[in-house]
Amino acid sequence: MKPHRLPTRLALVLLVTTVVLPGAVFGQQIPSPEQFFGFQMGADRKLARWDRLVEYYNTLGAASPRMEVVNMGPSTLGNPFLVLYISSPENLARLDEYKRMNATLTDPRGASEAQVERAIANGKAVVVQSYALHSTEVAASQSAAEIAYEMVTRNDEEMLRILDNTIAIMIPAFNPDGNIIVTDWYNRWVGTEYEGVGPPELYHHYIGHDNNRDAFMQNTIESYYGAEILFREWVPQAYIDHHQMGAYGARIYVPPYAEPIRPDADPLVWREMAWYGAHIAYKAEEAGRQGVVNAAVYSGWGHFGFHWITPFHNIAGMLTESASARLATPLYVHPDQLRGSRQLPEYEEQTTFPNPWTGGWWRVRDMVINQKIATFAALDIAARNRTTVLRNAYLKAKRQTERGANGETVAFIVPAEQHDPLTAQKMVNKLLGQGIDVRLASRGFTHEGRVYGPGAFVVPMAQPKRGVIRWLLGRTFYPDNTYTRDRDGNPIRPYDMSTDNIAEYMGVRVDPVGTMVSANLTRVADTLDPTGSVESGQFGYVLDGRLNDSFRAVNMLWEEGVSVRRVDRESSGVRPGDFIVEASASAGLISRVADATGVDFSALNTDATSVSRALSRPRIGMYQRYLGGNMDEGWTRWLLEHFGFEYTSLMDDAIRDDELHEKYDVIILPDDNVSRMTGEPPPGGGGGGGRGGFGGGGRDAYPPEYRSGFGQEGVDALESFVENGGTLVTFAGAAALPIEKFGLPIRNIVADVPSKEFWSPGSTLRVHVDNTDPLAYGMPEHALAMFLQGNQVYTVNPSDRNHRVRRIVTFVERDVLQSGWLLGEDVIAEKAAMVSVGHGKGEVVLIGFRAQHRAQTHGTFKLLFNALVNGRSTEGDVAAGGSGR
Numbered sequence: 001m002k003p004h005r006l007p008t009r010l011a012l013v014l015l016v017t018t019v020v021l022p023g024a025v026f027g028q029q030i031p032s033p034e035q036f037f038g039f040q041m042g043a044d045r046k047l048a049r050w051d052r053l054v055e056y057y058n059t060l061g062a063a064s065p066r067m068e069v070v071n072m073g074p075s076t077l078g079n080p081f082l083v084l085y086i087s088s089p090e091n092l093a094r095l096d097e098y099k100r101m102n103a104t105l106t107d108p109r110g111a112s113e114a115q116v117e118r119a120i121a122n123g124k125a126v127v128v129q130s131y132a133l134h135s136t137e138v139a140a141s142q143s144a145a146e147i148a149y150e151m152v153t154r155n156d157e158e159m160l161r162i163l164d165n166t167i168a169i170m171i172p173a174f175n176p177d178g179n180i181i182v183t184d185w186y187n188r189w190v191g192t193e194y195e196g197v198g199p200p201e202l203y204h205h206y207i208g209h210d211n212n213r214d215a216f217m218q219n220t221i222e223s224y225y226g227a228e229i230l231f232r233e234w235v236p237q238a239y240i241d242h243h244q245m246g247a248y249g250a251r252i253y254v255p256p257y258a259e260p261i262r263p264d265a266d267p268l269v270w271r272e273m274a275w276y277g278a279h280i281a282y283k284a285e286e287a288g289r290q291g292v293v294n295a296a297v298y299s300g301w302g303h304f305g306f307h308w309i310t311p312f313h314n315i316a317g318m319l320t321e322s323a324s325a326r327l328a329t330p331l332y333v334h335p336d337q338l339r340g341s342r343q344l345p346e347y348e349e350q351t352t353f354p355n356p357w358t359g360g361w362w363r364v365r366d367m368v369i370n371q372k373i374a375t376f377a378a379l380d381i382a383a384r385n386r387t388t389v390l391r392n393a394y395l396k397a398k399r400q401t402e403r404g405a406n407g408e409t410v411a412f413i414v415p416a417e418q419h420d421p422l423t424a425q426k427m428v429n430k431l432l433g434q435g436i437d438v439r440l441a442s443r444g445f446t447h448e449g450r451v452y453g454p455g456a457f458v459v460p461m462a463q464p465k466r467g468v469i470r471w472l473l474g475r476t477f478y479p480d481n482t483y484t485r486d487r488d489g490n491p492i493r494p495y496d497m498s499t500d501n502i503a504e505y506m507g508v509r510v511d512p513v514g515t516m517v518s519a520n521l522t523r524v525a526d527t528l529d530p531t532g533s534v535e536s537g538q539f540g541y542v543l544d545g546r547l548n549d550s551f552r553a554v555n556m557l558w559e560e561g562v563s564v565r566r567v568d569r570e571s572s573g574v575r576p577g578d579f580i581v582e583a584s585a586s587a588g589l590i591s592r593v594a595d596a597t598g599v600d601f602s603a604l605n606t607d608a609t610s611v612s613r614a615l616s617r618p619r620i621g622m623y624q625r626y627l628g629g630n631m632d633e634g635w636t637r638w639l640l641e642h643f644g645f646e647y648t649s650l651m652d653d654a655i656r657d658d659e660l661h662e663k664y665d666v667i668i669l670p671d672d673n674v675s676r677m678t679g680e681p682p683p684g685g686g687g688g689g690g691r692g693g694f695g696g697g698g699r700d701a702y703p704p705e706y707r708s709g710f711g712q713e714g715v716d717a718l719e720s721f722v723e724n725g726g727t728l729v730t731f732a733g734a735a736a737l738p739i740e741k742f743g744l745p746i747r748n749i750v751a752d753v754p755s756k757e758f759w760s761p762g763s764t765l766r767v768h769v770d771n772t773d774p775l776a777y778g779m780p781e782h783a784l785a786m787f788l789q790g791n792q793v794y795t796v797n798p799s800d801r802n803h804r805v806r807r808i809v810t811f812v813e814r815d816v817l818q819s820g821w822l823l824g825e826d827v828i829a830e831k832a833a834m835v836s837v838g839h840g841k842g843e844v845v846l847i848g849f850r851a852q853h854r855a856q857t858h859g860t861f862k863l864l865f866n867a868l869v870n871g872r873s874t875e876g877d878v879a880a881g882g883s884g885r
Contacts, residue, residue: 041146067148143368185200206638207631230306253298256277257299262300305496325367414457471500478499497820507860534601675709719742725840727870764784764786767809773836783860810830
């Protein structure tokens with residue numbers, strides 16, 4: 001997908017002999033944001049909406065030769081995703097030329113010394129800054145408009161130097177839809193008692209706050225656009241993502257990060273972050289701003305969102321975090337409410353925090369001022385040191401390439417022989433999305449004693465993005481040291497996950513090798529788009545049940561009314577979990593489905609009726625609530641839609657329906673806690689009251705119609721649904737509801753275990769899968785489960801119902817950790833990670849971990865998909881030889 005540009009403005013050249021006034025460039029009067037919107041950016045209780053912001057940016061672009069506005073395409077909900085290119089008119093006229101120079105420096109392989117030196121001498125420092133990724137952090141979408149205006153109108157020495165020496169690329173709203181959602185919500189309630197509370201739903205249609213966790217997978221279109229700029233089209237020298245944090249600490253965090261850092265980036269990139277951050281802090285102090293902190297709050301080892309993955313692209317990837325108010329409503333902060341944070345143990349002066357803010361009113365305008373200072377300071381230092389910045393871009397790329405060639409691991413091989421080859425190709429596409437160089441072997445070869453067939457992929461480490469490859473494909477161990485433990489020895493939660501290994505997430509075999517691969521390799525230039533083959537048989541077609549995409553194919557066939565069966569016993573040409581498609585299906589339809597999914601339709605020439613059962617399209621419901629929404633629910637919606645599953649979102653009233661079993665076959669409860677689902681007070685009370693920063697608040701802070709909770713009536717309806725033959729599927733914490741409320745004979749053995757005794761903050765753990773059970777059809781016997789702190793591990797309470805419980809996934813006996821951080825493996829060794837519990841005529845499927853985590857863990861998707869397609873359960877027991885279905 002390529003961005004499309006807005007209609008080119010008419011070129012206008014004027015000879016001007018008079019002094020250019022503020023707001024006038026080349027004779028055209030440019031409206032300030034205050035003139036255009038009718039209020040100052042950051043004014044109390046005022047927010048500019050995205051449609052008007054788009055109009056404003058187009059106005060600036062049409063009036064000023066310093067700005068080019070590019071529409072990358074529609075957002076998730078169809079709004080324009082804009083990128084602003086701001087530089088001198090002369091630079092913008094040569095943009096493609098500067099892009100080529102930049103490419104020489106960021107990947108100098110094959111370039112001569114003379115070409116490198118010319119690029120350094122003549123190139124421009126490229127700085128990308130993004131705003132409004134998290135939409136309840138309202139200041140950045142407003143700041144961007146004022147920043148753009150000043151850049152196209154100011155004519156002082158500093159700005160002219162920036163325009164001459166840099167190419168400033170702005171993403172003025174990384175989540176355009178969210179700006180609209182939050183602005184409309186805020187305006188609806190301003191002036192009422194509910195002013196300042198956040199929107200009741202996710203502010204990204206699918207993933208809410210998790211849109212900052214998608215840079216390495218690029219599941220959403222907004223992430224794709226951002227990655228196009230940062231990883232593939234430009235690869236800038238510096239990147240800053242402007243955010244907001246809580247209301248009761250420092251007024252703004254600026255780079256560098258706190259400890260610990262994630263290793264294997266070029267050391268220059270960490271020095272650059274400190275360099276940029278020091279200049280930002282210096283300019284903030286110069287402007288009289290209080291409460292500026294750096295080297296604190298946010299650790300250098302964070303999630304692989306945009307500002308934390310960019311250092312491994314050799315980009316000085318940075319973050320600013322301004323203190324929040326209540327959306328656009330000012331917040332009064334008392335001095336004794338201010339507190340410290342990571343590496344700011346007390347709210348008092350220290351070398352990285354020499355000028356504490358003492359409290360008082362805090363406004364969005366304060367945030368706008370701070371974000372403007374940070375934006376211009378980063379551009380200022382890059383402009384003043386253009387050749388240094390460009391030479392170091394070259395040095396980082398060159399040195400990382402050398403480290404890759406000489407390291408312990410010099411390449412990763414992705415064999416063609418995979419449990420799910422289509423998912424392996426998707427993983428390769430994820431690497432290509434990072435701008436990583438991937439090679440394809442057209443013929444088989446042998447390397448380090450292993451035989452690889454044609455179609456294997458090789459990812460050499462001798463390339464500039466060696467650091468990205470290391471973390472996406474290499475085994476990871478999160479540090480366990482004084483930076484990651486508190487004074488009492490308790491582990492400190494990583495900022496997000498403790499590993500981001502996509503091969504482990506996706507269930508793809510990847511072999512690290514220590515010597516260069518000698519084979520006939522060609523560079524993969526384009527995204528892989530496999531098409532399936534079709535071979536008709538006397539009794540129809542067979543789809544491989546090991547492929548995630550076979551479920552997508554089945555859903556497409558169901559959409560056209562085609563009958564599908566599933567194999568339960570191995571027979572000639574079929575294995576348990578395979579799908580059988582009737583021979584009468586339209587050949588044209590079969591061909592279209594094969595082309596769309598990449599799934600092979602193999603010939604079935606033996607009658608498999610006796611070893612298979614007919615499937616009907618499942619009627620799926622999934623619980624959806626307010627209270628800010630549930631990101632796990634949103635991600636699950638995205639996943640179901642991506643694979644073609646029809647579903648209905650069930651709000652509280654729908655859950656309370658006592659005829660659920662007549663309408664649905666399967667109901668999903670995404671990861672959540674019981675109090676959020678039922679509306680009852682959490683253990684220990686609380687759950688009401690205050691409305692703090694980010695526009696958040698407890699249940700009672702919302703207008704009455706948005707106070708979610710289906711109550712005991714909903715609990716009873718869900719239990720009746722199961723007892724009448726329905727399947728209830730729960731992820732992670734949501735299992736507490738049926739365990740506690742239905743009286744299931746199951747105990748979560750890690751509940752309330754102290755973190756010193758058991759700790760797994762986003763780790764891949766080794767499990768054994770009973771793939772003879774229909775719930776695990778198509779899974780490998782040995783797999784990896786993504787386990788987060790707060791997920792669940794099960795044991796069966798002794799009772800006369802033992803036979804109604806089936807263990808589907810079990811943690812291995814020893815060496816449970818594959819990647820991440822795990823304390824207390826003995827607590828979970830040989831315990832169940834997923835069980836099915838018969839309850840009345842139906843069953844409850846408890847998946848103790850997030851098998852569908854952020855739509856990233858492809859390796860365990862089938863655990864959900866199987867639970868959806870296997871149809872209604874019938875009462876039976878394992879001891880008698882039945883499957884319980």
